[in-house]
Amino acid sequence: MGVSATAHADGDDTGSAGAVINVNGKKTGLYPIAVPTVTEGDAAAGKQVAEIASFDFSVAGVFKVLDPTSFLDTQSAALSIDPQKWKDVGAFGVMKYKVSGDAIDFALFDVAKGTKPVLTDHLARKGDVRPVVHKWCNEVVKYYTGEPGFFGSKIVFTAKGKPNSSIVAMDFDGANAYSVSHNNSVNILPSWSPSGGQIAYTSFMRDNPDLYVAAAGGGRPKRLSAQRGMNTGAAWSPDGSKIALTLSKDGNPEIYIINASDGSVVRRITNDKAIDTSPAWSPDGSQLAFVSDRNGGPQIFVVSSSGGSARQVSTNGNYNTTPTWSPKAGKHVIAYTTRDGGSYDIVTLDLDSNTMTRITQNEGQNEEPAFAPNGRAIAFARDGQGVFIANADGSGKAVKVWSGSATGVDWGPLPAP
Amino acid sequence: MSPWFYIGIIPVLSLLVIHLMWMSDAKASPDRSHGAHHVIGVVIVLVVLVTATGWQIVTSIGDDGSDHKPPLQEMQTIEASLAVKKTKVTQPQKHFKEPDPVLKKEGVSHDENKKVDPPKDEKKDPPKPNQKPEDIKDLEHKFHHPNDEDDPAGKPVTNIGDFNGNEHGFATETKGDPYFQQLLADMQYTVPAASKDEGTPVGCIHLTPDGKIPETMFMEQTTGDYQTAADLALKQLQKTRNANPIEVPDKLKPLTTKWLCFKFTVAAQ
Helix, strand or coil, X not given: CEECCCECCCCCCCCCEEEEEEEEECECCCEEEECCCCCCCCHHHHHHHHHHHHHHHHHCCCEEECCHHHCCCCCCCCCCCCHHHHHHCCCCEEEEEEECCCEEEEEEEEHHXXXXXXXXXXXXXXXXXXXXXXXXXXXXXXXXXXXCCCCCCEEEEEEECCCCEEEEEEECCCCCCEECCCCCCEEEEEEECCCCCEEEEEEEEECEEEEEEEECCEEEEEEEECCCCCEEEEEECCCCCEEEEEECCCCCCEEEXXXXXXXXXXXXXXXXXXXXXXXXXXXXXXXXXXXXXXXXXXXXXXXXXXXXXXXXXXXXXXXXXXXXXXXXXXXXXXXXXXXXXXXXXXXXXXXXXXXXXXXXXXXXXEEEEEECCCCCEEEEEECCCEEEXXXXXXXXXXXXXXXXXXXXXXXXXXXXX | CCHHHHHHHHHHHHHHHHHHHHHHHHHHCCCHHHHHHHHHHXXXXXXXXXXXXXXXXXXXXCCCCCCCCCCHHHCCCCCCCCCCCCCCCCCCCCCCCCCCCCCCCCCCCCCCCCCCCCCCCCCCCCCCCCCCCCHHHHHHHHHCCCCCCCXXXXXXXXXXXXXXXXXXXXXXXXXXXXXXXXXXXXXCXXXXXXXXXXXXXXXXXXXXXXXXXXXXXXXXXCCCHHHHHHHHHHHHHHHHHHHCCCCCCHHHHHHHHCEEEEEEEECCC
């Protein structure tokens, strides 16, 4: 906000106005939205709809969900609003809904536009209201941002156990968690395929850290890469045809690209006496970010996916690891783990403007970030606490979606429309 | 295998070969004398070769009768050298005679005809041309700005209320009067990033001399989120100022009889 030119203090030529001051605002911050709980009809389902929608909006990276205790309007199922009552509580948008036996009617209101909804939908439901509400919330996000929402997408991670660890997948909000790996070995570093149908992960089930690919729903995994030494840190290319990973078959850990179909080596990307790990594809598949200690401590480097010389992009501190690339087209933003003093935090780095944004601070040890498929949120593991989601622009507070000891987080693709 | 074995076996094998050659020659040629000469020549050559080979082998045998050398890394290294007094070797040197020392006589020039200049007084600068004591005043005029007086502000170029440049600055775009700046701060005007609108609301307040805001109104309204943002800003300002009014400065008192309006614009992204 700022003030620029104003004029006419005497007000003679501005009618009754003594002075006009320009107030220059800037579009920034979250959009205040109200989600009143509807208690008419199926009260239990109505309460569940409000809870799910409020959570979705709170982690969307777009909205600020208003505290329902301040609401003045009646919480009826009528798909209409009294705009002034919602303005008075600071709402810009209001979501109303009506739950029936086999469907839910949704309506979105812009308080400045009056009583007529700006968006409506009638969605059939079969029992669980969760997928229906996620779908509606995706429509709301698209109305405001023009981008698809990530509600209904899934997250996969390593659930650390003693002595073993397993690959666990779940809805982005922590619901419906299930185990992908079914062995009593160490399973780490999962990566969800762009199509959503497969999950690649490294397992020690045959002693060597080999790369396996399993159906996203679980099932018997197929051993894709069993080179001597490490076969770790798999990252699917955006088109799903290739996988970048770390192989140490020649002794030193280097970045390679293999075919996702048969595991054959396509090309070697790095060739340095240092340790090169944790590859991550750029959204257009032209570049790879990875970690190397070739200049001393571990830092983030970027290299063409066809090979060549790498350039260091992280310059803060002396310990930066686990890069992941924002999927936003046209943007060149990387999130990674950085060590700041004695703590590990998540930051993003805009490679175009060289602007760094802190995602976590003074909230435990945070690592292994993964962008939501629309780039508006970041999931990460907090040591000993679980999996969290935070807004990718650094606003707001991270929300826990899974409790436990987790690491190696990856976010699956957008849900089918 | 012992080297004595080679010393014994080589002559035996040689004689066997010679015998075989002689037998084949005898069959091929009836001339036995030619074959005998051939055998004698070969025997002489063999004796020489066997003797040389045997001598070479014997000289390579160690004291323990074995020719196996220990691995190099197991051998003890003994540093041994003879102390020999060496004469110092130097590069060829040039021989030259040092000049005889020159004894100077104090106070006496070696050049009896040379005239000695009187000592210079270096502190004294040569007089500058045309410099007179009264020229100091001219220097003051030369280096001092004619208006270098204790009046830095000069004449005001704006009037009160002309916010293009008030008495607090001369920038083309200023922060405005501090009182207005405080009003804007109390508005807490924010436009959410996801807002959808295109218009520019103009909202006004009625400011009383004691700083309260009894009423607000909009001269121009939009039908989108910008209007909501402006509406909230004016309500917030009214709430804050009615709770904690700040008296309007005398120079701005004329504004309390009219609407003070705010044009809510949103910067392009």
